[in-house]
Amino acid sequence: MIPCGGRKAAFDAFADAVEKETEVHHVLLVDSEEPVVITTSPWAYLQNRSGDGWKKPLAVDDSCCQLMVVCMEAWFLADRAGLKKHFGGNFDEGKLPPENLAESRTKNVIETALRQATRNTPAAEYRKIRDGAKLLSKVNPATIRKHCQWCDRLFTALETVIR
Numbered sequence: 001m002i003p004c005g006g007r008k009a010a011f012d013a014f015a016d017a018v019e020k021e022t023e024v025h026h027v028l029l030v031d032s033e034e035p036v037v038i039t040t041s042p043w044a045y046l047q048n049r050s051g052d053g054w055k056k057p058l059a060v061d062d063s064c065c066q067l068m069v070v071c072m073e074a075w076f077l078a079d080r081a082g083l084k085k086h087f088g089g090n091f092d093e094g095k096l097p098p099e100n101l102a103e104s105r106t107k108n109v110i111e112t113a114l115r116q117a118t119r120n121t122p123a124a125e126y127r128k129i130r131d132g133a134k135l136l137s138k139v140n141p142a143t144i145r146k147h148c149q150w151c152d153r154l155f156t157a158l159e160t161v162i163r
Contacts, residue, residue, distance in 0.1 A: 007031065011046075011054050018057045018064075019130065023163050026060070029154065032067040035104050037115050038149040041149040042067050065142060069103040069150040075139070077102040078147035078163040082139030083117070099147040 004010040007030050014028040036045055042065040043056035056065070066076065076083060078099045084091045095116035097105050105113075114126040123131070145152040 007052070010103050011052075017088065018059050022059065025064075027064050027066055027157070029066045029068065031071040032069045032150075033107060034070055035106070036067060037065050038151070038153065063160070066154040066157065067150055068154075069148070070105065070107050070110060072136075073126070073128070074102045075104065075115060075144045075148050075151050077105075077110065077113065078137055078144045078151075079139040081143070082135065085138045086135050087118050087121040087123055087126075089122065092117045103148050103150055 001043075002013065004013040010030055011028060014026055017024070018026050030046075032045065033049075036042075041062055043054075043062060045067070046052045046054045046065065047056070077096050080093045080099065081094065083096075084093065096113050099110065111126075116125045118124065141151075141155060145155055
C-alpha cells in the first residue's frame, strides 16, 4: 500500500505504476466523496465526476479501481464496537446513523455524526490524522463488510488476487 497524498496524486501514481510495472497487480483506492450505488462502475464514476475526469488505463479492469464510499470514516460508522474501543468512555453511538446506511450518507453528515458522537470522550472529537490510522487497527473488517457493500467489494477483489 502506497499512500500518495491527494486524490489526483493517487490517480497519477496509479496510472504511472500500471504503465511501468506491468507484472504487478495495482489497485487504486480513493474516496468517492459522495454516495455511489454499488452497481456503478468505479471507472465510469471517476471519469464522470466533476473535478476528476479520470480515464481508465487500458491495462486494468473495474476490480483495479476501488472506492471508499463516501470516505474512510463512513466505514468506521459501521463498526460501533471499534469506535467505542478507540474513543472509550462517553462515546455516544446514538449520534451515528444506522450501520447499514453508512455508505449512503454525505461526507458532511458523516463528519458531523462523528464529531457529535465523540464530543464527550477523552479525545473530545474525531481527527482524521490523529485517529484514522489507529481506528483502522481497531475496527473489525467482517463487521464493516456486512454493512458496507463497497468495503466488501474491495476485500473480495483483494482476496481474489491473493488466492
